[in-house]
Amino acid sequence: MHETKTDAALSSPWSGGTAPFAMGSKKLGMWLFIVSDTLTFSALLITYSYSRLANPDWPRPFPMNPAIIFSTTMTVVLLASSLTMVMAVMAAQRGDRRKTVLWMIATMAGGLLFTGLHLREWVHLITVEHFTITGNPEGTPLFGATFFGITGLHMTHVMIGVIYLGIVATGFGRGKFSAEDVEVNGLYWHFVDLVWMFVFPLIYLMSVKY
Amino acid sequence: MSTHAQAAEVHAGASVGTNVTVWIGLVAITGLEVFLAYEHLQPALMLGLLVTLSVIKAGMITSYFMHLKFEKFQLVLWLIPATIFCICMMLIFFFPDSFRLLQLRR
Numbered sequence: 374m375h376e377t378k379t380d381a382a383l384s385s386p387w388s389g390g391t392a393p394f395a396m397g398s399k400k401l402g403m404w405l406f407i408v409s410d411t412l413t414f415s416a417l418l419i420t421y422s423y424s425r426l427a428n429p430d431w432p433r434p435f436p437m438n439p440a441i442i443f444s445t446t447m448t449v450v451l452l453a454s455s456l457t458m459v460m461a462v463m464a465a466q467r468g469d470r471r472k473t474v475l476w477m478i479a480t481m482a483g484g485l486l487f488t489g490l491h492l493r494e495w496v497h498l499i500t501v502e503h504f505t506i507t508g509n510p511e512g513t514p515l516f517g518a519t520f521f522g523i524t525g526l527h528m529t530h531v532m533i534g535v536i537y538l539g540i541v542a543t544g545f546g547r548g549k550f551s552a553e554d555v556e557v558n559g560l561y562w563h564f565v566d567l568v569w570m571f572v573f574p575l576i577y578l579m580s581v582k583y
Numbered sequence: 584m585s586t587h588a589q590a591a592e593v594h595a596g597a598s599v600g601t602n603v604t605v606w607i608g609l610v611a612i613t614g615l616e617v618f619l620a621y622e623h624l625q626p627a628l629m630l631g632l633l634v635t636l637s638v639i640k641a642g643m644i645t646s647y648f649m650h651l652k653f654e655k656f657q658l659v660l661w662l663i664p665a666t667i668f669c670i671c672m673m674l675i676f677f678f679p680d681s682f683r684l685l686q687l688r689r
Contacts, residue, residue: 392659408666415670419677422634426626429685430658441617448613455648456606464601556650563648570640573613574633578620 403557407564410530414568417526418575421519425579432512435504438583439493444577447490448569451531454483455566458559465555471547473555477542480562484535491528497519520576527572530565537561596653612640631649 393401425431446565498520499502506521509513541558541572544550597605616636619629646652651659 376677394655394661396654396658404669406663411666412669412673416673417672419670422630423677426630441620445613445617449610452606452609454601455644458646460599463596518610541646555651560649566648567641567644570644571634572608574616574620574637575630578616578633579626579629581620583621583623 395459396521396563397553399553399557402418403560407560408460410564410568414523414526414571415489417523418571422575424513424519425575426516428513428515432504432516433579433582434504434509434516434579435497435577435580439497441577441581443494444489444573447487447494448489448573450487451566451569454480455563458562462552462556462559465545465552468478468552474546474558477538477558478553479547480536481538481542484531484538484562485549488528488531488535491524495524516580519554523576527565527568533546534562538564597599597647602647605643609640609643613635 391397402536435444446507457479461473461480464476493550504517504520506517509517537558541550541554545555616633619632619636622629624632649664
C-alpha cells in the first residue's frame with residue numbers, strides 16, 4: 374500500500390508530525406511559561422530570604438489577629454480554588470459544559486476573595502501600621518519594598534488568572550474553546566497557587582509578632 | 584502508538600477522592616507551618632523548615648493538581664531538572680558573597 378507523507382510523519386515519534394510528550398503546543402507552551410515564571414519568583418524569594426536573615430532589625434508586623442488569621446484564610450481560599458479548578462478540568466474532559474463553567478466560576482470567586490482579603494491586609498498595613506513600599510515606622514526599609522513588591526507581583530498574577538478564567542469559561546460555555554484550553558488555564562491557576570505556598574510562609578510566617 | 588491514543592493514555596488522572604485527600608494534606612501542612620511560626624526558632628532554622636514544607640506542598644500540587652504525575656515521564660525529565668538546576672545556579676552564585684557580607688556586617 375502506498376505510504377503517504379502523513380503516514381511517514383506519524384510512523385515514529387522521531388519522524389515529525391506527532392505531538393512531543395503527547396500534548397498539544399498550547400499545553401507545552403504553558404509549561405514553558407510556568408518554568409520561566411518559577412525562576413522569576415525564585416530569584417525574588419531567594420533575595421528576600423537573604424535580606425530577611427541578614428537584617429537583625431527586620432520588623433515583625435504580623436500579629437495573629439488580624440494578619441496571620443487573614444493570610445491563613447487566604448491560603449485556604451486559594452487552595453480551595455485550586456481544587457475547584459481540578460473539578461472544572463475533570464468536567465471539561467467529560468464534556469460536561471455546564472458543570473465546567475460552574476466550577477470555573479467558583480474558582481474565579483476564590484481568586485476574587487483572595488484578592489479582596491489581600492487588599493484589606495495592604496490597606497491595614499499602609500493606613501494603620503504605616504508600612505509602605507518606601508519605608509516603615511520600625512526596622513529596615515527593605516521590609517516594605519520586599520513585602521509590597523513580592524505580594525504585589527503575586528496579586529497581579531492572581532488578577533490576570535481571574536480574567537483568563539473568565540475568558541475561557543465564557544468561550545468554553547459557548548463551545549468556542551476545548552477541554553485542552555480549560556486544562557491549560559488550570560495549569561496557570563495551579564502555578565499561582567504554588568507560588569503562594571512559598572510567599573505565605575517566607576513573608577508572613579517569618580515575620581509574626583509574638 | 585498514534586498521537587490520539589498517547590494523549591488519551593496520559594489523560595487518566597487521579598480520582599476526585601484522591602484530589603480531595605491531597606487538598607486536605609495541603610491544608611494540614613499549612614496548619615503545621617503556622618504552628619511552627621510560633622515556636623520561637625532561630626530564623627535560619629525556621630526558613631529551612633518552612634522552605635522544606637513548601638517544596639513538599641509544591642510537589643503535591645505539581646504532581647496531582649497540575650497532573651504531572653500522570654504525564655509522560657519524559658516531560659518530567661525535561662522540565663524539573665532544568666528548573667532545579669537554574670535555582671541551584673542562583674543559590675551557588677549568590678550565597679558565597681552573601682556570607683562574606685554577613686561577616687563584614689558583624
